[in-house]
Amino acid sequence: MANLYTKTGDKGQTSLVGGSRVHKSDLQVECYGTVDEANSMLGLAYSNTSHEYIRATIHAVQGRLFSLGAELASDKGGMAGLKGLISEEDVSFLEHVVDTCTETTGKMTHFVIPGVDTASSALHVARTVVRRAERRMVELSESHPVREVTMRYVNRLSDAVYAMARLQEETVAQEQMREKVTGIVKDVLAGHTGSLPPISLEVLERMAGRAKEKSRELGVPVVFSAVDSGGNLLLLARMDGALPGSVEVSAGKAYTANAFRMPTHELGAAAGPEGPLYGIGNAAPGKIILFGGGFPYVSGGQVLGGIGVSGGTVEQDMEIARYAMSM
Incomplete structure (x- = not known):
């Protein structure tokens, strides 16, 4: 098995898909590195939520982010050999995620302060990282070809991640409310003797x-x-x-x-x-x-x-x- 270290990047350069060598400070490297950062933060959210829809959605998105990262990490020759590129279907999937989450949370009426729990906080961080990736990609597009559908995907992704963060927060709030109600109900019922006859x-x-x-x-x-x-x-x-x-x-x-x-x-x-x-x-x-x-x-x-x-x-x-x- 090959070593994790190759020593080929010791002088501050790295290889793109296709063989081109660029500096690690190159904007293209910054773009796919930021996507990788977002993917990792989504993994943190995944490991801290028990909400099945959120987990399934994160897992699906993480797979597509590998494809996005590969595209951003490719030179012209590398792009020609890529398969499974981001498509309009992927954009539609994210729009459906937003709609599905909003059915439960309702439309946003106020700013949200992150910190309800670990999973929602990780999703909020992932959202900001995706936004940063989008800004870097816009900058990259000024000197390097970036497909329009890829830009739309990243834009929708931040919306979808935000929607999932709100859904996670809503889920936590409902669970906390149930626990509080249960405790209060127990206290209230403890004071009832139950003297009424069976209901009829x-x-x-x-x-x-x-x-x-x-x-x-x-x-x-x-x-x-x-x-x-x-x-x-x-x-x-x-x-x-x-x-x-x-x-x-x-x-x-x-x-x-x-x-x-x-x-x-x-x-x-x-x-x-x-x-x-x-x-x-x-x-x-x-x-x-x-x-x-x-x-x-x-x-x-x-x-x-x-x-x-x-x-x-x-x-x-x-x-x-x-x-x-x-x-």
Whole structure:
């Protein structure tokens, strides 16, 4: 097996594909060296993420970067013998990567500060290295032929790597949110005795009747909703005079209380700017309600569904809901 060292570069020169000798400070060497640097940083990201789509995409890109590097490292004679050059298909692949990632993360609305985890940070570094490679290639194209499709590929590559960095960050954020929710739910459920009977339409109708009774006492027409453990609406009772908007809010409170296994006012407190679940309302816009009036339906120590009341003040909604459940 040949030695790694050849001693042919000891005087600051290296060979291009095709046999030409150039100085190691040559712009062409700088270009393919920068691509190699980007490839290595992508490898660091690959080894630190468990996201299968990101891993598969990085692996595919790394293979194509070897082809890109070979092209940039070739003289005219070397180019003639290359196969598997970067093509329009490769550009389309990267555009698809951007679109796929954006389906999960949404479009960018603000600048991102790198550092969420090792994988996303490595992807951000790789992105900046790819940008540097693009700048060097633009400079190289002023004195050396560089194919247009190759330039487009490198331009799209930085976008794709950035999109993957955001996807990795989103994945980490969701996992952290799940861990926080799990911890808070355990604490909340520890305080429930589970005194309610097994959930049934008959029981829920009695609850709705009690909610109606209390709302009349308070002089506030409300909507009472109940969902099962899957978040499916089981019952919706609207009192005469209740605001139309209270229908959606009431159902949303029941959905939220069941989904997060805690009263909506407690979830709202945890979701405040200084709370451990800050930003959780963005997980399902329009469905998660972060103010009082929703309670999980707990029976036998298990959450079997949720109820929600809307129509009065937050305090009134909570009072009515508690009264309805005190059977």
